[in-house]
Amino acid sequence: MTAAGGLAALAGSHGVVVCCGSGGVGKTTTAAAIAVEGARRGRRACVVTIDPAKRLADALGLAELTNEPSRVEGDWPEPGELWALMLDTKSTFDGLVTRYAGSPEQARAILENRLYRNIAGALSGTQEYMAMEKLYELHADGRFDLVVVDTPPTRNALDFLDAPRRLTRFLDNRVFRLLMMPTRAYMRAVSVATQAFLRTISRVVGGEVVADAVAFFQAFEGMEEGFRVRARRMEELLADPDTAFVLVASPRRDAVGEALFFADKLRESSINVDALVVNRLHPRFGGEGGQLREGAEAVRARAESLAGTPLAPFYANLADFRQVAEREETHFAELAARVAPAPVARVPFLAGDVHDLDGLTAVGRWLFA
Numbered sequence: 001m002t003a004a005g006g007l008a009a010l011a012g013s014h015g016v017v018v019c020c021g022s023g024g025v026g027k028t029t030t031a032a033a034i035a036v037e038g039a040r041r042g043r044r045a046c047v048v049t050i051d052p053a054k055r056l057a058d059a060l061g062l063a064e065l066t067n068e069p070s071r072v073e074g075d076w077p078e079p080g081e082l083w084a085l086m087l088d089t090k091s092t093f094d095g096l097v098t099r100y101a102g103s104p105e106q107a108r109a110i111l112e113n114r115l116y117r118n119i120a121g122a123l124s125g126t127q128e129y130m131a132m133e134k135l136y137e138l139h140a141d142g143r144f145d146l147v148v149v150d151t152p153p154t155r156n157a158l159d160f161l162d163a164p165r166r167l168t169r170f171l172d173n174r175v176f177r178l179l180m181m182p183t184r185a186y187m188r189a190v191s192v193a194t195q196a197f198l199r200t201i202s203r204v205v206g207g208e209v210v211a212d213a214v215a216f217f218q219a220f221e222g223m224e225e226g227f228r229v230r231a232r233r234m235e236e237l238l239a240d241p242d243t244a245f246v247l248v249a250s251p252r253r254d255a256v257g258e259a260l261f262f263a264d265k266l267r268e269s270s271i272n273v274d275a276l277v278v279n280r281l282h283p284r285f286g287g288e289g290g291q292l293r294e295g296a297e298a299v300r301a302r303a304e305s306l307a308g309t310p311l312a313p314f315y316a317n318l319a320d321f322r323q324v325a326e327r328e329e330t331h332f333a334e335l336a337a338r339v340a341p342a343p344v345a346r347v348p349f350l351a352g353d354v355h356d357l358d359g360l361t362a363v364g365r366w367l368f369a
């Protein structure tokens, strides 16, 4: 399978495509381009972006993206459709509470709880978990043939994949279980030591905070089983052969190191990389037409042999560019080998930012040519 055939085939046949990679490498851009390609292939595609800069809304010609899918106009062949949404962690969490609470009163008690209001959008790991919930919801929805997920820029590459498991661990945590107990049973169950501990916390963070926490966990009662069941289904969805993983990387040496680490972590989770995108490569100037095929060193020698002539600086310049391109090739060769036989798509440094459908089309030409 060629690189282009590989990525185009993913956009054309898989139900879920997850774009992952470290910060700033081009995940959002790649995810959007894959969804556009899906629509071009007559599929009903939806891209979930995590891009607070709203750059992608502009790129897709929308005034703004919300937490619900908005339709993007384009002349896609029937029955192709393109939809996009921008993950809003707090709204997604609120939506879950409203949908899965046992009663409207329970939903209100949680939504109005001060602790909930503080953590819903800000707690570390919440964004990753809500991205998973959103993916799960859209996949189960049936309106889309293809859901493309742009993953959050996390320091730990696997926070996203790990989110369902971490939630399950949290629900199984002893402190959580204690706090979930109805008040009286809870007071009987907590040891003198724990009570002393809670008193100390109360003194430090304020009794109100502890009361909010206890009220929050009690309001949550009965909902944790639903969270647990969905977390398990999300893990199954990630492991499903219909779900593809695209690793986006930059050819800079440090970024390749991060991507190698990422690829290893994926493998530890028994996940294969289905395609590698190397983004923002320096092009090999002057080499396409067949002239000047030689490498940086040969071009440098030519520059030296022409010293003093007007052509020398141009050759020296070309040698510099070619050296950068060659170094990049060496840097990511190891990465390509690590994810083999995954196809590799190369995207050069484009002249401008990718901020409209034309930009996405330009990226797409390299991704799916």
Ligand SMILES: Nc1ncnc2c1ncn2[C@@H]1O[C@H](COP(=O)(O)OP(=O)(O)OP(=O)(O)O)[C@@H](O)[C@H]1O
Residues within 6 Å of the ligand: 022, 023, 024, 025, 026, 027, 028, 029, 030, 050, 051, 152, 153, 279, 280, 281, 347, 348, 349, 350, 351, 352, 353, 354, 355
């Ligand atoms: N091949 C390219 N050539 C030129 N500019 C690019 C290219 N790919 C991406 N960009 C630009 O680089 C910036 C970062 O890209 P993008 O937002 O897709 O990265 P990201 O991995 O989603 O970042 P983050 O981790 O912050 O979410 C954007 O401004 C985008 O327009």
Ligand SMILES: [Mg+2]
Residues within 6 Å of the ligand: 027, 028, 029, 050, 051, 150, 153
């Ligand atoms: Mg992004």
